[in-house]
Amino acid sequence: MLGRLAIMIATxxxxxxxxxxxxxxxxxxxxxxxxxxxxxxxxxxxxPHTLLSVPLGFLPPLLSISSLAVLGGAIxxxxxxxxxxxxxxxSINGFGWAFLAGLVxxxxxxxxxxSAM
Numbered sequence: 001m002l003g004r005l006a007i008m009i010a011t012x013x014x015x016x017x018x019x020x021x022x023x024x025x026x027x028x029x030x031x032x033x034x035x036x037x038x039x040x041x042x043x044x045x046x047x048p049h050t051l052l053s054v055p056l057g058f059l060p061p062l063l064s065i066s067s068l069a070v071l072g073g074a075i076x077x078x079x080x081x082x083x084x085x086x087x088x089x090x091s092i093n094g095f096g097w098a099f100l101a102g103l104v105x106x107x108x109x110x111x112x113x114x115s116a117m
Contacts, residue, residue, distance in 0.1 A: 004112050008035045011108045012101075021097030022080075023090075030089035037083045038105075045079075076109075077102030 009031045016024050024030050077098035084090040084098075092098045 005032075005035060005039075007108060007112050008038070008105075011105055012038075015101040015104055019097050019100055021093035022101055023092075025091070026089045034083060034087060034090050037087060038079060041079055041082065070103075072106035073099050073103035075102065076105045080105075 009028075012024070012031055012034055016022050024034065077095060077100075080090070080098045080101055081092055081095065084092045092101075
């Protein structure tokens with residue numbers, strides 16, 4: 001669990017370095033706070049998030065995978081925007097930057113999830 005937390009902190013840090021529209025004011029504790037908020041909100045919304053992420057069986061596999069990536073990016077981007085309203089340490093300049101960070105978070109969360117291991 002601590003390893004996943006550290007990876008998510010590193011992911012948020014990387015998003016702030018590569019995407020100029022995402023800013024975190026403060027140090028390590030700010031990143032920790034953002035990841036904890038993200039985890040809590042994600043845990044609360046896990047069931048609707050899972051239902052929205054169900055692969056569409058009538059689509060070809062490649063299209064289904066790409067639609068899941070876009071949907072995951074949109075959901076995680078929306079969560080980041082929500083967190084930026086609750087936390088004064090996170091600032092996001094528009095949904096485009098949140099969506100890009102959401103895509104990165106979706107990919108990282110896929111690879112660190114227990115089912116991927």
